Amino acid sequence: MAKRSDIDLEALEARLKARRQELRRLEEVTEESRRPVELDQSRVGRLTRMEALQDQAMSLETERRRQVELQRIDGALDRIAEGDYGHCVHCGEEIAARRLEFDPAVPICIDCADD
């Protein structure tokens, strides 16, 4: 596919990699909060068990979202490696530069996103 001259690929790639690193770091530092509550009562401290369970559920949901975002980012980095970054994975049309600036990991163009 034609190389895009209207986007700063290096800058976008740098942003994707920085975000991926940040997500992985968060994944690590929050690992403890996702452990099963009943296996470690000591960390619960003054929280009630119900609150601890709610906290854990929220942590799991946050982690799930992080994983989804990581997959998006990995997909975008794959497309950069393969040279078809900036093109909609659905219809193949160019994704608007502004759209990529806003979210470098976005995989589809605005038209396909609207469907």
Ligand SMILES: [Zn+2]
């Ligand atoms: Zn499209």
